[in-house]
Amino acid sequence: xxxxxxxxxxxxxxxxxxxxxxxxxxxxxxxxxxxxxxxxxxxxxxxxxxxxxxxxxxxxxxxxxxxxxxxxxxxxxxxxxxxxxxxxxxxxxxxxxxxxxxxxxxxxxxxxxxxxxxxxxxxxxxxxxxxxxxxxxxxxxxxxxxxxxxxxxxxxxxxxxxxxxxxxxxxxxxxxxxxxxxxxxxxxxxxxxxxxxxxxxxxxxxxxxxxxxxxxxxxxxxxxxxxxxxxxxxxxxxxxxxxxxxxxxxxxxxxxxxxxxxxxxxxxxxxxxxxxxxxxxxxxxxxxxxxxxxxxxxxxxxxxxxxxxxxxxxxxxxxxxxxxxxxxxxxxxxxxx
Amino acid sequence: xxxxxxxxxxxxxxxxxxxxxxxxxxxxxxxxxxxxxxxxxxxxxxxxxxxxxxxxxxxxxxxxxxxxxxxxxxxxxxxxxxxxxxxxxxxxxxxxxxxxxxxxxxxxxxxxxxxxxxxxxxxxxxxxxxxxxxxxxxxxxxxxxxxxxxxxxxxxxxxxxxxxxxxxxxxxxxxxxxxxxxxxxxxxxxxxxxxxxxxxxxxxxxxxxxxxxxxxxxxxxxxxxxxxxxxxxxxxxxxxxxxxxxxxxxxxxxxxxxxxxxxxxxxxxxxxxxxxxxxxxxxxxxxxxxxxxxxxxxxxxxxxxxxxxxxxxxxxxxxxxxxxxxxxxxxxxxxxx
DNA sequence: GTGAAAGCGCTAACAG
DNA sequence: CTGTTAGCGCTTTCAC
Numbered sequence: 001x002x003x004x005x006x007x008x009x010x011x012x013x014x015x016x017x018x019x020x021x022x023x024x025x026x027x028x029x030x031x032x033x034x035x036x037x038x039x040x041x042x043x044x045x046x047x048x049x050x051x052x053x054x055x056x057x058x059x060x061x062x063x064x065x066x067x068x069x070x071x072x073x074x075x076x077x078x079x080x081x082x083x084x085x086x087x088x089x090x091x092x093x094x095x096x097x098x099x100x101x102x103x104x105x106x107x108x109x110x111x112x113x114x115x116x117x118x119x120x121x122x123x124x125x126x127x128x129x130x131x132x133x134x135x136x137x138x139x140x141x142x143x144x145x146x147x148x149x150x151x152x153x154x155x156x157x158x159x160x161x162x163x164x165x166x167x168x169x170x171x172x173x174x175x176x177x178x179x180x181x182x183x184x185x186x187x188x189x190x191x192x193x194x195x196x197x198x199x200x201x202x203x204x205x206x207x208x209x210x211x212x213x214x215x216x217x218x219x220x221x222x223x224x225x226x227x228x229x230x231x232x233x234x235x236x237x238x239x240x241x242x243x244x245x246x247x248x249x250x251x252x253x254x255x256x257x258x259x260x261x262x263x264x265x266x267x268x269x270x271x272x273x274x275x276x277x278x279x280x281x282x283x284x285x286x287x288x289x290x291x292x293x294x295x296x297x298x299x300x301x302x303x304x305x306x307x308x309x310x311x312x313x314x315x316x317x318x319x320x321x322x323x324x325x326x327x328x329x330x331x332x333x334x335x336x337x
Numbered sequence: 338x339x340x341x342x343x344x345x346x347x348x349x350x351x352x353x354x355x356x357x358x359x360x361x362x363x364x365x366x367x368x369x370x371x372x373x374x375x376x377x378x379x380x381x382x383x384x385x386x387x388x389x390x391x392x393x394x395x396x397x398x399x400x401x402x403x404x405x406x407x408x409x410x411x412x413x414x415x416x417x418x419x420x421x422x423x424x425x426x427x428x429x430x431x432x433x434x435x436x437x438x439x440x441x442x443x444x445x446x447x448x449x450x451x452x453x454x455x456x457x458x459x460x461x462x463x464x465x466x467x468x469x470x471x472x473x474x475x476x477x478x479x480x481x482x483x484x485x486x487x488x489x490x491x492x493x494x495x496x497x498x499x500x501x502x503x504x505x506x507x508x509x510x511x512x513x514x515x516x517x518x519x520x521x522x523x524x525x526x527x528x529x530x531x532x533x534x535x536x537x538x539x540x541x542x543x544x545x546x547x548x549x550x551x552x553x554x555x556x557x558x559x560x561x562x563x564x565x566x567x568x569x570x571x572x573x574x575x576x577x578x579x580x581x582x583x584x585x586x587x588x589x590x591x592x593x594x595x596x597x598x599x600x601x602x603x604x605x606x607x608x609x610x611x612x613x614x615x616x617x618x619x620x621x622x623x624x625x626x627x628x629x630x631x632x633x634x635x636x637x638x639x640x641x642x643x644x645x646x647x648x649x650x651x652x653x654x655x656x657x658x659x660x661x662x663x664x665x666x667x668x669x670x671x672x673x674x
Numbered sequence: 675g676t677g678a679a680a681g682c683g684c685t686a687a688c689a690g
Numbered sequence: 691c692t693g694t695t696a697g698c699g700c701t702t703t704c705a706c
Contacts (some may be wrong), residue, residue, distance in 0.1 A: 021692080056458065056682090056683055058460055064682080094448070100438065100440070101438050122395060229623070289601060333681080362676060368701085
């Protein structure tokens, strides 16, 4: 073979030459096959097959200003919280020919800015944010990018653009109300100290004042990441301060499992002596003994909804409901009676 | 303002005009600041600030054929197995100014091909694959793309290009040897039926024949995703077939926790009557009671190593060790004595 | 140290 | 239904 076909990837021109048509016809055969005659289509397709041509979407995106790339930023992928959302997001995007670019902000504001810069430079058609954008410069950059933005996992009071999530404070209220309904009065919290957990705790405490007439709710704060061990430690610390607590809410099921484990070790009967509730409905929550009462949020729905919002806007359709509350459900199991 | 600066993003030209230099000088100020005089640099930087210019990396990548985009494909992100790898990968790439594009192959061969097509079209500088590429066409496409490829989580016998992972069969042997050392003879498996789990099971059985002189090891296969409930069911099924088993290996810690739970419910003492081992060293494994003996794999190291392999090759450096075995460790805890 | 011209691979716009 | 021309925004030459 005279020409080394290996050195550089095939382009529209190569395909066009082989098929005996012009470059634009190849482009059309790919992007709007019905505007091309059946015969030509067949010849182009064969040429594509032969050359192993894969269209350079960078070039196409540059010209058409449609990159079919959607960016998502999460604080961290490790930690099972955002998984369902990411999975559903990826799947929904994929179904429509879009691709996901993933970034981790890592709970640090410092890198947030550099990350946004790197992402915006790739001209995604939209962005999905989980966790707030903290810096003012960051918000300005995003606004300036002029692309659809969906904030998730939190119903921001003033979203940059669109939002799909739920009300963390109301979850706190609901859990407290559940404890109240179970006849618990000496409630306590073992909670992570990220922003969303804080808001859930805030809702819980507000309800505690109203329903349980308790001004003070003992809280043991744990640093990220929330682990089972932190849950065990949390219960131990709480009991040291308040031996008579009768209900504990953990900020994740992992924490709740830790509380359960520690209670078991100390011979504290759950739910008789201590009611325990978690958050997230992680895979093990329903299966352990006692099964963990928890709060379930439809993470997959959040991801799917976010994907469709971005795609709709990217393709020029209006998004009728730019703020979606997916709600939550309290799943009552054995650990709280 | 006469010209609407909002409608379309600022380009090099806008910045150049404002700074009173040519476009190429702006480019140089950004990509090789030391080739530009200090005064010019300052003026360009101010102009960038003022215009809110964010370089279009698509255009740059098109021209320079360097996209600074790395693609990763995992079967699924939900399921905590690949998380550490993805996290470390994202972080390591980010540190070097690279971005991650994430795809899910979803264990289905059908979509694998379309996914590869969509990815290659974006001309990433490299790809990280988790789980094998099954179709022949897929392998050809990858080879044809001519970019560095790292296969992870498995030491493929004949990697497409590079590989970083561990030997699943040897893990199976190690677990079986551990059971043997604990004096267990009537061993059994509760295993997922994906390819990697199969290989671990294969190694286990080979060792069982040698060490325990058992030709047959009872196995309960469970469909993906592996859940705690499946683990409970698994032990129940195994006991129905073989009431006298004294050791069970679950293909994930979640499955092992299910086995533990079911054992507890039936009054089977662990580890006295039944030794239980898991896989993955998930977050809860060390904290539950009894703590779960498990196999730990350094997922983060896999991700970091893969990232560096890709970056090295992308930047023209040689990768001295294109196949890296990160090994594994058996973490012995209370659930097996 | 700086600039002008050319072109990466593709598709929008306008013919025919 | 198909082709020609131009240009997306940047960076690689090659000049000065």
